[in-house]
Amino acid sequence: xxxxxxxxxxxxxxxxxxxxxxxxxxxxxxxxxxxxxxxxxxxxxxxxxxxxxxxxxxxxxxxxxxxxxxxxxxxxxxxxxxxxxxxxxxxxxxxxxxxxxxxxxxxxxxxxxxxxxxxxxxxxxxxxxxxxxxxxxxxxxxxxxxxxxxxxxxxxxxxxxxxxxxxxxxxxxxxxxxxxxxxxxxxxxxxxxxxxxxxxxxxxxxxxxxxxxxxxxxxxx
Numbered sequence: 001x002x003x004x005x006x007x008x009x010x011x012x013x014x015x016x017x018x019x020x021x022x023x024x025x026x027x028x029x030x031x032x033x034x035x036x037x038x039x040x041x042x043x044x045x046x047x048x049x050x051x052x053x054x055x056x057x058x059x060x061x062x063x064x065x066x067x068x069x070x071x072x073x074x075x076x077x078x079x080x081x082x083x084x085x086x087x088x089x090x091x092x093x094x095x096x097x098x099x100x101x102x103x104x105x106x107x108x109x110x111x112x113x114x115x116x117x118x119x120x121x122x123x124x125x126x127x128x129x130x131x132x133x134x135x136x137x138x139x140x141x142x143x144x145x146x147x148x149x150x151x152x153x154x155x156x157x158x159x160x161x162x163x164x165x166x167x168x169x170x171x172x173x174x175x176x177x178x179x180x181x182x183x184x185x186x187x188x189x190x191x192x193x194x195x196x197x198x199x200x201x202x203x204x205x206x207x208x209x210x211x212x213x214x215x216x217x218x219x220x221x
Contacts, residue, residue, distance in 0.1 A: 012047055020055060030061045033093060072110055073110075088119040094127060097133065099121070121154050137149060171203045198221055
């Protein structure tokens with residue numbers, strides 16, 4: 001196994017001591033990218049390895065924009081985007097809008113800054129997932145972020161893989177406050193996935209009784 005492969009395996013499996021030892025032996029690994037274009041910082045964020053994320057940040061590496069957005073490093077985001085405002089609409093090497101990376105991980109100040117610099121609130125991933133800032137905030141349960149995105153032009157009825165919409169995802173995950181804010185911003189109560197699932201049926205199947213009852217009270221089938 002190569003050093004890079006061993007390093008990413010240690011990051012993904014959550015072994016901070018091994019990550020640190022590999023970095024001590026080969027500092028260039030901090031800037032390495034895997035086959036998807038993801039850095040160790042991004043993989044740590046994606047997989048919830050907070051200790052490894054913090055270990056990497058503590059080493060003081062110069063973060064790329066995707067890494068800075070995903071970790072909420074506003075000063076670094078500003079340093080990069082102030083020089084080239086077009087970067088506010090940049091994508092990570094694995095195909096996600098940097099604006100969406102800030103939103104999905106709940107970094108409100110970064111998202112607000114990028115939007116002010118011209119980021120497209122509805123920009124969708126280019127990697128086949130179709131994810132955008134709103135779908136990420138909804139799936140992650142960030143109600144305040146979802147509300148802010150909707151107030152700033154996010155499409156409440158955006159459709160992506162399998163015919164999912166933000167409302168369907170919110171109901172499936174039991175996020176009642178997000179369901180409410182989506183409906184206040186015009187989400188279609190009767191939307192269905194490609195295989196016929198509704199928001200209420202998702203909530204009922206997954207045991208989210210409060211969400212199911214709220215949707216029923218609003219007339220959802």
